Amino acid sequence: MMGQHRRKANGAVRIGLLGCGTIGGGVARHLLMQRHVLSRHVGCPLQLVRVAEIDLARARREGVPEELLTTDARAVVRDPEIDIVVELIGGTGVARQLVMEAMRHGKHIVTANKALLAKSGLRLHAVAQRHGVDLFYEASVGGGIPIIKSLREGFVANKIHSVYGIVNGTCNYILTRMAADRLEFDVALKEAMAQGYAEADPSLDIEGHDARHKIGILASIAFGQWIPQEAIHVEGIMRVTALDIQCAHELGYVIKFLAIAKAEEGGLHARVHPTLLPAHTMLANVNGVYNAIEVNGTPIGTTLFYGRGAGRDATTSAVIADIVDVARNVRLASHERLPTFTFTTRPRPLKPMSEVWSKYYLRCTTVDRPGVIAAISRELGSRNIGLTSVLLHETARGAYSTILFMTHRAREADVQAALRAINRLPVVKAKTVLLRVEPSEE
Ligand SMILES: NC(=O)c1ccc[n+]([C@@H]2O[C@H](COP(=O)([O-])OP(=O)(O)OC[C@H]3O[C@@H](n4cnc5c(N)ncnc54)[C@H](OP(=O)(O)O)[C@@H]3O)[C@@H](O)[C@H]2O)c1
Incomplete structure (x- = not known):
């Protein structure tokens, strides 16, 4: 069925909510308590008419009236009276089926589900286009920061060169x-x-999968081609040590967990890993659970977005903003006024990590003997990896020394080859630590 873009008898735009948990509860409360203000923003009544939730007591605690409640999410996505389905169940199983079915029934979609978008974004957009419905997901990245709206609307005049930043508050808090x-x-x-x-199971955050979902979504929008998750290199923060943070500090850097997407000669790349940033930069000074995302483009230059990256209030703010945007489109029958995804006519190749160029920090643990720095430098130099500084770090490790090498821009494959050779040197006594350094342009 094509989108049911007809106005209801009383001219209201009607919303069905799926999931009334942390975020869904905040959204339900806001829609109910602020309905008059929101209706003025939309230009017609905005009504929450159904709330599907497994745990009805939870929804009642959020003040959802009894007559709106159901445990049957499928009934909501099929309800002909509903214009917009707001999916806040999470996960990629049931949520995906419900979103697909809702779009096939002509419903516009608002979701905060980054995992779903990252995994099935291409397919979801295709179905949305086929059925002429809006698919909005501002809350999936950066909590309350309107980064997706900015990329789609505010930067429409720009060619984007890079999008990168701190997109996982948990990791930023830990670091x-x-x-x-x-x-x-x-x-x-x-x-x-x-x-x-x-979370009780923090692996999604600390292993970098959450950040990978987010940079996949941002990069796809920024570059106009869907970036598959498999193309994004990921390293978590589990192996960052207090010693590396201290060494970085002595070199004038801070270690942050960055998600990076860049358009460079030869193609696009996206990656997620702990990164050294010069201590004076704005990103290096983003602390605690806050997020910050930098966008570089032409003609705009550099812009930086900063704010709370998750949590009920910030995420609710983004979901409500999407609902109002979509509701305006419903009111004016201007769905797809803003194409949810604008595909470039010239998709670029995706570079594997081995072909990425970066600057590097290497921490070597070696015997304390003359000639060690020369031996390591030889392995680097023979692979065209130039050094910007070498620092002998004082650590109380008995006979061993800690030596820090900072490199010029080099190709990842060459650095990995050098690393293997360095680790084989008899003077090197522990696995060398490699961290990448940004900005990596010279
Ligand atoms: N929390 C955040 O800070 C945050 C930030 C950005 C984005 N998000 C995204 O927002 C979405 C929701 O997250 P959340 O933190 O609100 O999760 P949550 O607290 O677990 O809420 C999900 C709710 O949906 C209910 N539910 C599950 N299956 C259902 C079904 N088939 N029908 C009806 N209700 C169902 C769950 O009930 P049961 O608990 O009984 O299963 C739960 O009450 C996720 O996609 C998440 O990635 C969250």
């Missing part, structure tokens, strides 16, 4: 605590869990 109190990773993680900043 901030490690730096502030010289904590090891495990200690900072436990603290984040105790504070409610990390």
Whole structure:
């Protein structure tokens, strides 16, 4: 069925909500309590008419009236009276089926589901286009930061060169605590869990999958071609140590967990990994659970977005903004006024990580003997990897030395080959630590 773009008898735009948990509860409350203000923003009544939730007691605690409640989400996506389905169940199973079915029934979609978008974005957009419905997902990246709207609307005049930043508040909190109190990773993680900043199972965050979902979505919009998750290189923060944070500090850097997408000669690449940033830069000074995303484009130059990256209030703000946008389109029958996804006519190749160029920090643990720096430098130099600085770091490790190497821009494959050779040197006594450095342009 094509989009049911007809006005209801009383001219209202009607919303069905799926999931009334942390975010859904905030959205339901806001829609109910602020309906008059929101209706004025839309230009016609905006009504929450159905709320599907497995745990009805939870929805009641959010003040959802009894007559709106149901446990049957499929009934909501099929309800001919509903214009917009707001999916806040999460996950990629049931949520995907419900969103697909809703679009086939002509409903516009608002969702915060980054995992769903990252995994099935291309297909979801195709179905949305086929059925002439809007698919909005501002809350999927950067919580309350309107980064998707900015990329789609505010930067429409631009050719985007890069989008990168801190998109996972949990990891940023952990790294901030490690730096502030010289904590090891495990200690900072436990603290984040105790504070409610990390999930009971934190793997999605600390292994980098959440950040990968987010940079995949941002890069896809920025570059106009859908970036598959498999093309994004990921390294989590589990192996960042207090020693590396201290060494970076002595070199004038801060370690942050960055999600990076760049358009360069030869193609696009996207990656997620702990990164050294010069301590004076704005991104390096984004602390705690905050997020910040930098966008570089022509003609705009550099812009930086900063704000709360998750949590009920910030995420609710983004979901409501999408609902109002879509409701305006419904009121004016101008669905797809803003194409949800504008595909470029000239997609670029995706570069594998081995072909990415970056600057590097290497921390080598070696015997304390003359000639060690020369031996390591030889391995780097023979692969065209130039050095910007070498620092002998004082560490209480008995007979061993810690030597820090900072490189010029080099190709990842060459650096990995050098690393393997360095680790084989008899003078090197522990696995060398490699971290990438941004900005990597010279
Ligand atoms: N929390 C955040 O800060 C945040 C930030 C940005 C984006 N998001 C995204 O927002 C979405 C929702 O997250 P959340 O934190 O609100 O999750 P949540 O608290 O677990 O809420 C989901 C709710 O949906 C209910 N539900 C599950 N299956 C259902 C079904 N078939 N029909 C009706 N209700 C169903 C769940 O009930 P049961 O618990 O009984 O299963 C739960 O109450 C996710 O996609 C998440 O990635 C969250």
